[in-house]
Amino acid sequence: MKAHELRDLSMNELNARLEDEVKALQKLRFTKSVTGQLENPARMRHARKEIARIKTVMKEQVSAE
Template identity: 45%
Template sequence: MNAQELRDKTPDQLRDTLVQLKKEAFNLRFQQATGQMENTARMRQVRRDVAKVKTVLNEKAAAAASEA
């Protein structure tokens, strides 16, 4: 997931993506705790994707606030 794809989405779509990523992060933490995790690199990727989505949401909110 790259930043340009995220910037093309609406804030509602970004919030939905954020919810999905947080659910995935929870499931990955659960898998790690039970010893069932196969791809440990996925945790890092999900955390970074969450950060990207939050950054784009904050950019959109700041742009909307400056216009108003």
């Protein structure tokens, strides 16, 4: 999801998306540690960037209030 799309979401929706992304990243890390490989290794990078993007938008909204 793009940053401008995230800015349209409420704080509760952002928190929910952040939780989902963190859980997805944890699942990917666990899978990688157990099997030693992933189907799509770029998915971990994408998840980390999405988490950072969500946190940035959340911080913008908090500082704007």
